[in-house]
Amino acid sequence: MLRNPFLKFFYDQRVSLLVWNIALVATSVMYVGFYPMMKDQQMASAINSYPEAVRDALGLQDLASPAGYLSGTVFGLVVPTLVIIFAVLLGLKVNAADEEAGTLDLLMSYPISRTSFYVQRAAAVLCCLLDACALIFVAVLLTSRVVDMQIEVDRLAAACLLLVALAAVFAILAVAVSGVMGRRAVAGGVAGAIAVVAYLANSFAPQIPDIEGLRKISAFYYYSAGDPLSKGLDLGHLGILTAAVILLLVAGSYAFSRRDIASV
Amino acid sequence: MTSLAIETNGLEKKYGRRRGLVDLNLQVPQGTVFGFIGPNGAGKSTTIRILLNLIQPTGGTATVLGRKLGDEKVAVRRQIGYLPGTLILEGRQKVKDLLAYLGNLRGGVDRRVMDDLCDRLELDVNASINKLSKGNKQKVGIVQAFMHQPELLILDEPTSGLDPLLQHTFLELVEEAHRDGRTVFMSSHVLSEVQQTAQVIGVIREGRMVKVQNAKEMHLESLRRVDIEFAESVPREMFVKIPGLKNLNVAGNHVNCDLVGSPDQLVKVAARFPMVSLLCEEPDLEETFYSYYEMAEKNAS
Ligand SMILES: Nc1ncnc2c1ncn2[C@@H]1O[C@H](COP(=O)(O)OP(=O)(O)O)[C@@H](O)[C@H]1O
Ligand SMILES: [Mg+2]
Numbered sequence: 001m002l003r004n005p006f007l008k009f010f011y012d013q014r015v016s017l018l019v020w021n022i023a024l025v026a027t028s029v030m031y032v033g034f035y036p037m038m039k040d041q042q043m044a045s046a047i048n049s050y051p052e053a054v055r056d057a058l059g060l061q062d063l064a065s066p067a068g069y070l071s072g073t074v075f076g077l078v079v080p081t082l083v084i085i086f087a088v089l090l091g092l093k094v095n096a097a098d099e100e101a102g103t104l105d106l107l108m109s110y111p112i113s114r115t116s117f118y119v120q121r122a123a124a125v126l127c128c129l130l131d132a133c134a135l136i137f138v139a140v141l142l143t144s145r146v147v148d149m150q151i152e153v154d155r156l157a158a159a160c161l162l163l164v165a166l167a168a169v170f171a172i173l174a175v176a177v178s179g180v181m182g183r184r185a186v187a188g189g190v191a192g193a194i195a196v197v198a199y200l201a202n203s204f205a206p207q208i209p210d211i212e213g214l215r216k217i218s219a220f221y222y223y224s225a226g227d228p229l230s231k232g233l234d235l236g237h238l239g240i241l242t243a244a245v246i247l248l249l250v251a252g253s254y255a256f257s258r259r260d261i262a263s264v
Numbered sequence: 265m266t267s268l269a270i271e272t273n274g275l276e277k278k279y280g281r282r283r284g285l286v287d288l289n290l291q292v293p294q295g296t297v298f299g300f301i302g303p304n305g306a307g308k309s310t311t312i313r314i315l316l317n318l319i320q321p322t323g324g325t326a327t328v329l330g331r332k333l334g335d336e337k338v339a340v341r342r343q344i345g346y347l348p349g350t351l352i353l354e355g356r357q358k359v360k361d362l363l364a365y366l367g368n369l370r371g372g373v374d375r376r377v378m379d380d381l382c383d384r385l386e387l388d389v390n391a392s393i394n395k396l397s398k399g400n401k402q403k404v405g406i407v408q409a410f411m412h413q414p415e416l417l418i419l420d421e422p423t424s425g426l427d428p429l430l431q432h433t434f435l436e437l438v439e440e441a442h443r444d445g446r447t448v449f450m451s452s453h454v455l456s457e458v459q460q461t462a463q464v465i466g467v468i469r470e471g472r473m474v475k476v477q478n479a480k481e482m483h484l485e486s487l488r489r490v491d492i493e494f495a496e497s498v499p500r501e502m503f504v505k506i507p508g509l510k511n512l513n514v515a516g517n518h519v520n521c522d523l524v525g526s527p528d529q530l531v532k533v534a535a536r537f538p539m540v541s542l543l544c545e546e547p548d549l550e551e552t553f554y555s556y557y558e559m560a561e562k563n564a565s
Contacts, residue, residue, distance in 0.1 A: 012355060102350060108316075108317075109316045109346040111338045113338055259320075260318070263319075
């Protein structure tokens with residue numbers, strides 16, 4: 001755990017990782033656990049009485065089917081929101097947190113290139129996201145068996161993978177902004193604001209004919225438009241999210257390796 | 265000709281519109297202990313952070329261990345031990361874990377050297393970094409700077425926060441490094457702190473080198489504030505003649521003044537009268553500098 005910046009990241013973040021993983025698993029289990037009630041139609045009919053536009057925006061169609069239920073709940077808004085918050089907070093730990101605290105000065109005097117340091121820590125962030133979503137996958141799968149919810153393993157895996165990619169975009173967005181300027185408020189603010197705008201663009205743009213196409217610049221579009229829980233993985237969508245992550249990482253690393261490290 | 269561990273030519277750093285460094289020319293021969301002194305805000309940390317590639321100069325060039333700034337950065341840093349001016353250490357980790365990690369970033373260091381340093385500085389390696397006092401954190405900083413026995417030590421205000429006993433241990437470490445032929449570049453805003461160990465002292469003021477001198481000569485010129493109380497009134501005329509006295513004030517049986525250079529004449533004159541007390545202290549560097557320049561200008565005209 002003390003060998004390199006990649007492994008040390010997990011060691012440094014151990015407590016926060018534990019807490020977040022528990023919270024994410026608990027939330028997912030709780031949602032899937034409510035499925036039998038939803039199937040009873042009572043709540044479903046309540047939601048079905050919402051105007052269609054609202055249901056569409058919130059991703060709440062067809063709540064009685066397992067795929068519809070999961071994409072409206074676990075993979076709808078709350079869990080992605082939590083995962084993205086987790087992702088952005090982790091992203092701020094790549095260099096901005098250390099830079100603001102003043103602990104980066106010493107590390108950057110060590111015989112490791114800035115690019116290597118930055119990319120190793122960013123890779124650790126991505127592994128943390130992969131790990132969290134793998135746990136969500138297992139939690140949803142096991143709970144679905146308990147409540148007798150028919151869901152195909154590969155479809156669930158596809159949804160989880162897209163969730164990793166979605167969260168990775170916002171995590172690495174925060175990392176890239178930190179690469180340009182090592183301030184948590186700036187990096188977190190930019191990543192958070194863009195996440196909100198991206199969500200709104202994907203949810204509400206389709207309902208306004210003139211700007212319908214706008215959703216295609218939203219990461220949320222590539223996350224949900226392919227309907228992974230019923231149709232499986234859309235490799236194109238996964239590819240676009242992955243490309244965005246790589247692009248942001250390269251840009252951030254370029255900036256980070258050339259600029260002044262802040263002193264306190 | 266001895267080779268230079270550090271050389272800068274017209275180094276300049278602007279922080280936006282604020283001055284960091286202006287045309288800084290510095291030469292640190294290999295194997296010397298170089299005391300880099302100047303008042304707060306003079307640009308010591310700025311210089312050091314440029315040499316370590318932590319910040320980019322806005323002008324000029326520099327060479328560290330024979331390589332231009334920016335060339336083979338990782339290889340150069342491998343041979344440098346750095347102690348930051350404001351050392352910040354954080355985290356729920358033990359001292360030994362942090363040192364092990366830092367050692368690994370250097371590709372592993374000799375355990376015996378590390379343990380020996382911790383022993384000599386009386387550093388508790390099982391303590392948690394979060395709970396360390398400022399002085400103890402400074403010890404961790406010193407250990408990590410020396411633990412790989414680097415060719416060049418760059419120490420920014422190394423003795424700040426250390427108690428006198430540990431300052432002594434630290435100075436021993438510097439002397440040992442010197443004996444092994446390593447170069448030590450250490451900054452301070454207190455002249456006396458580097459005077460004992462450094463062979464060469466460079467003075468920086470407002471972003472420029474104003475003087476580089478053999479440390480022993482520097483000692484003669486250093487300024488002292490002197491305050492003498494006599495048992496009886498003393499004649500002013502006797503004191504006015506003494507060379508190197510400034511701001512002389514003789515009031516009855518009380519004499520105070522600033523002394524530049526040797527105390528020899530002052531002591532000999534004062535010894536003719538019965539003395540009650542004698543106080544001699546080092547003023548802060550900012551005052552020392554002003555007196556240097558005032559004296560220099562007077563002598564020139
Ligand atoms: N990051 C920075 N941004 C703006 N000004 C700075 C910064 N760092 C240093 N300075 C300014 O540069 C000058 C030199 O500072 P510094 O090198 O820290 O001095 P020293 O280490 O000798 O006390 C000071 O006037 C300081 O205010
Ligand atoms: Mg300083």
